[in-house]
Amino acid sequence: MSKTFDVTETLDVKGLNCPMPVAKTGQAVKELDDGDVLEVVATDSGSMSDLAAWADSTDGVAMLDQEEGEEAGEAVYRHFVEVTA
Amino acid sequence: MSADTPGGDAGGEGTAATAGDVDLAALQAEVEDLREQVNGMSDAADAAGDDQTQMTIIATKGTLDMAYPPLILASTAAAFGWDVVVFHTFWGLDILHEEKSRDLKLSAVGNPSMPVPNAVAALPFMDSMTTRMMEKKIDEVGTASIEELIELSLDSGVDLQACQMTIDLMDYDEEDFYDGVTVGVGAATALQHMADSDVQLLI
Numbered sequence: 001m002s003k004t005f006d007v008t009e010t011l012d013v014k015g016l017n018c019p020m021p022v023a024k025t026g027q028a029v030k031e032l033d034d035g036d037v038l039e040v041v042a043t044d045s046g047s048m049s050d051l052a053a054w055a056d057s058t059d060g061v062a063m064l065d066q067e068e069g070e071e072a073g074e075a076v077y078r079h080f081v082e083v084t085a
Numbered sequence: 086m087s088a089d090t091p092g093g094d095a096g097g098e099g100t101a102a103t104a105g106d107v108d109l110a111a112l113q114a115e116v117e118d119l120r121e122q123v124n125g126m127s128d129a130a131d132a133a134g135d136d137q138t139q140m141t142i143i144a145t146k147g148t149l150d151m152a153y154p155p156l157i158l159a160s161t162a163a164a165f166g167w168d169v170v171v172f173h174t175f176w177g178l179d180i181l182h183e184e185k186s187r188d189l190k191l192s193a194v195g196n197p198s199m200p201v202p203n204a205v206a207a208l209p210f211m212d213s214m215t216t217r218m219m220e221k222k223i224d225e226v227g228t229a230s231i232e233e234l235i236e237l238s239l240d241s242g243v244d245l246q247a248c249q250m251t252i253d254l255m256d257y258d259e260e261d262f263y264d265g266v267t268v269g270v271g272a273a274t275a276l277q278h279m280a281d282s283d284v285q286l287l288i
Binding site for chain 1: 157158163164226237
């Protein structure tokens with residue numbers, strides 16, 4: 001929680017494994033407008049690398065920040081994706 | 086001699102002007118040629134689908150473990166905005182078969198990663214046992230089911246194709262497949278998309 005973003009929508013993919021975090025994020029950003037920020041909350045440790053790779057290779061999105069934390073004794077990964085164009 | 090010089094200059098100017106006219110016409114023709122070529126190239130680029138990355142996967146296996154890779158890659162590629170075709174043939178058709186897809190088996194035989202020797206793995210109950218163990222694990226770690234991945238892929242615009250020749254060969258009916266699966270396609274359709282693709286995989 002070092003930085004705060006003006007989050008438009010939050011996508012909860014906790015408990016879901018590859019490919020679901022990326023696939024559901026891809027579907028979610030299609031529903032958003034330029035400048036919107038999507039927060040993706042995952043428990044899949046692979047989501048750190050996978051969502052970064054997805055944001056890097058996909059047009060119209062930018063990864064603002066990725067945070068690793070712990071909630072209720074469980075590792076939780078938060079990703080902030082901006083829709084750019 | 087002094088008179089020749091301006092005359093020579095005038096002549097020189099005349100020649101230069103004529104040469105200039107000729108060059109201009111040639112240049113205009115050349116520019117027209119190039120314009121046509123560039124237009125042709127941009128038409129070809131438009132026909133090729135701009136700069137969208139394309140992927141074709143050929144799925145030929147119908148075991149539980151081999152059903153996952155094509156669906157995981159296809160649904161992820163769709164999230165990247167790629168144009169994806171998965172061409173299912175032979176036992177790969179079972180992945181698209183609504184009933185069979187819910188009952189795909191993991192084979193214990195011929196798999197050196199299995200914790201039992203082949204002689205034991207060949208016993209009649211082993212396939213269903215290893216399948217049950219795998220399904221339990223899939224459920225525990227939160228991995229999506231085959232059915233969920235098919236629905237996700239179709240929702241994300243992946244073209245799941247069922248090879249017509251093998252549908253006939255396996256005695257399947259078009260009605261057996263999930264809604265949204267493309268039928269009535271063959272090797273030529275697959276090759277056409279493979280030729281246009283940036284990524285081609287045989288699984």
